[in-house]
Amino acid sequence: MIKPERLKKGDTVAVIAPASPPSPNFLRKGISYLEEELGLKVKVGQHVYDHYGYLAGEDESRLIDLENAFLDKEVKGIFCACGGYGTARLASKINYSIISQNPKIFWGYSDITFLHTAISNSTGLVTFHGPMLSSDIGKEDCHPLSKDLFQQLFEPKEMLYTEEYSPLEVLVEGKASGRITGGNLSLITSSIGTPFEINTKSNILLIEDINEEPRSVDRMLNQLLQAGKLTDAAGIVIGDFHQCHSKRDKSLALEEVMDHYIQKAGKPAMKGFKIGHCSPQVSIPLGVNAEINTNEKVLMIDSGVE
Known part of the structure; x- marks a missing residue:
């Protein structure tokens, strides 16, 4: 586990766009937040505003911006x-020694999950699951808490997720610890x-998603169960499943x-965490030690920076 240095x-x-094209207007507002509110200087990747179908430029262009930033x-x-x-298309092309x-x-989430996993497996670097500049921070209705939690990048501080953030529901009782991993x-x-398959062995698994019908969630969880990913995990943290309702008459509920x-997994698990495609969005480091305690309804996560 390698923790990056804190920001000052x-x-x-x-700022890079390794997946789909951002909204230029929202992105500019997100960049203004970094500059004006956080006091940072910003370099925008050369290909951030490129378009190649549903991608923010061709693979090589997005790869250049990623590696150049490191x-x-x-x-x-x-x-x-x-x-x-788009990030899965880059994973096999990245020179991980650069990272x-x-x-x-x-920092990122959603499709960036594939990069979080690939970087963790290949380098051990702690990364951050948090709101993005165009799709979240740059919007007028962005929740203040989503912005406030960027402060974890400036000062090493353990996070304690309790019901002060959101109501939590225990699905399987117990206490477990391990490195937190996962995302979308x-x-x-x-x-x-793939060579970048998620490792859940003795880890705390985080899952979240958006716009997936219950039967699609069923299919994916069934695959994780049969692949041993749910039973290998020490504990499970269920984030926000935004708009994951059925569009058909006959369906199981999410x-x-x-x-x-x-x-079936039988591991300590809670749901209700405001982590994912939600507002507010609680950002967390991935790859650090964490502990889930269902008796106290607490998730403790180590700081992600040094």
């Missing part, structure tokens, strides 16, 4: 503009069978699907 006011950070000695942190789709030799803050369920599932698989 006046530091330079990079190579740039001035840059202390890297923020992703938005998600969508391991230049560890720094890397669709991307986690798509990593299985709650029924979730309960079925979490009970």
